[in-house]
Amino acid sequence: MTSVQKGISQKILSNIVASVKSLQDSGDIPEETLQLKFKNSRNDGNCHVLDARKSLDDSHLPTSSYRTRWTKVIPLKINIFIWRLIMDRLPSRINFALKGFDINTNICLICSVGGDLRDHTFIFCRVANTIWRRIRIWTAIPWPDSFIITEDAFDWMDSSNDPLSKKTHIYSIVAATLWWLLRFRNDMLHENGTIKERDLFVNIRLSSFAWLQARSKFAPTWTTWLCNPL
Ligand SMILES: [Zn+2]
Numbered sequence: 144m145t146s147v148q149k150g151i152s153q154k155i156l157s158n159i160v161a162s163v164k165s166l167q168d169s170g171d172i173p174e175e176t177l178q179l180k181f182k183n184s185r186n187d188g189n190c191h192v193l194d195a196r197k198s199l200d201d202s203h204l205p206t207s208s209y210r211t212r213w214t215k216v217i218p219l220k221i222n223i224f225i226w227r228l229i230m231d232r233l234p235s236r237i238n239f240a241l242k243g244f245d246i247n248t249n250i251c252l253i254c255s256v257g258g259d260l261r262d263h264t265f266i267f268c269r270v271a272n273t274i275w276r277r278i279r280i281w282t283a284i285p286w287p288d289s290f291i292i293t294e295d296a297f298d299w300m301d302s303s304n305d306p307l308s309k310k311t312h313i314y315s316i317v318a319a320t321l322w323w324l325l326r327f328r329n330d331m332l333h334e335n336g337t338i339k340e341r342d343l344f345v346n347i348r349l350s351s352f353a354w355l356q357a358r359s360k361f362a363p364t365w366t367t368w369l370c371n372p373l
Contacts, residue, residue, distance in 0.1 A: 213226075214314060215358055216311050216314060216315055216354060216355065216358050216359050217314070217315060217318045217354050217358070218354065218358075221318055221322055221354075224321075224322060224325065225318060225321065228261065228265070228293060228321060228325075229293070229294060229297070231261050233261060233325070235259045235260050235261060235264065236248065236249040236250075236258075236259035236260075237249045237258055237259055237260040238260070251263055251264065251268055252328055252331045252332055253268050253269070253270050253327070253328060253331060254268050254269045254270070256269075261293055262293055264324060264325075264328050265293050265321055265324050265325075266293060270324070270327065270340055270343070271324050273340075274320060274323075274324065274343055274344060274347070275320070277344050278316060278320055278344075278347070281344075281348070281372065282313070282316065282372055282373050283371075283373070284313075284373055286299075287299055293321075296317050296321075297317075300313055300314060300317065307361070308361035309373050311355070311359055311361050312351075312355065312361065312363070312372055312373055313373065315351040315354050315355050315359070316347070316351045316372065318351070318354075319346075319347045319348075319350040319351035319354070320347050322350065323343050323346050323347050323350065324343075326338060327340070327343060348368065348369065348372075351368075351372075352365060352368045355368075
C-alpha cells in the first residue's frame with residue numbers, strides 16, 4: 144500500500160471510529176450495539192478499513208450461501224458481476240437503504256411498481272419477464288415457467304444432464320441476459336434511458352455469441368445461433 148493510500152485509509156478509519164465514539168457518547172444507543180468486532184484478515188494486530196467495511200457489509204447486507212462460480216466462457220467483468228449478483232451485493236436502492244444510506248425511494252426504476260431489489264430487477268420486473276419469455280421461445284428448451292429467485296437460474300443449469308456444449312451455450316445466454324438487464328437498469332439511472340428496451344434481446348444474442356466465439360471451443364456460427372442456439 145502506498146503512503147497516500149495508507150493515509151487515506153487511516154483517515155477513513157479515524158472517521159469511522161470518531162463517528163462510533165460520538166454515537167456512544169450520546170447515550171442514545173446501548174453500548175453493546177456499538178461493539179463492532181472486525182475480523183483481522185492479516186493477523187497483524189491492527190484494525191484495517193477493509194476488515195471494517197467487510198464487517199459492516201456482513202452485518203447489513205443480505206448474504207448467499209451459494210458457491211462462487213467462475214467460468215472462462217464469459218469475460219472477467221461478467222464473472223465478477225455474476226458473483227456480486229449471487230451474493231446480492233449489487234448497489235440496488237434497497238441494498239443502499241440496508242447499508243444505512245438515506246435514499247428518497249426504493250421503487251424500481253424501470254416499472255415504478257416493484258422494489259429496486261435483485262430478484263425483482265432480474266426476474267419479476269416487466270422488462271425482465273418479457274426478456275425471459277423471449278429467451279425461452281428462442282432457445283426452444285423447457286425452461287422453468289419462472290425462477291423464484293435469481294439463484295434458481297443457476298440451480299436449474301447445474302441440475303441438467305445436458306452435454307457440456309449445450310450447458311456452455313445456456314450459461315452464456317443466462318449470463319448475457321442478466322448482464323443486459325443490469326445495464327438497462329443502470330442506464331435508466333445514470334444515462335436517462337439511452338439503451339432501448341426493444342434492443343435488449345438483440346444485444347443479449349450478440350453478447351452471448353461474441354463470448355462463445357472468443358472463449359469457447361463450442362462456438363456456433365451466427366446463423367445457427369440465431370435459429371437453433373442449443
Ligand atoms: Zn420493475
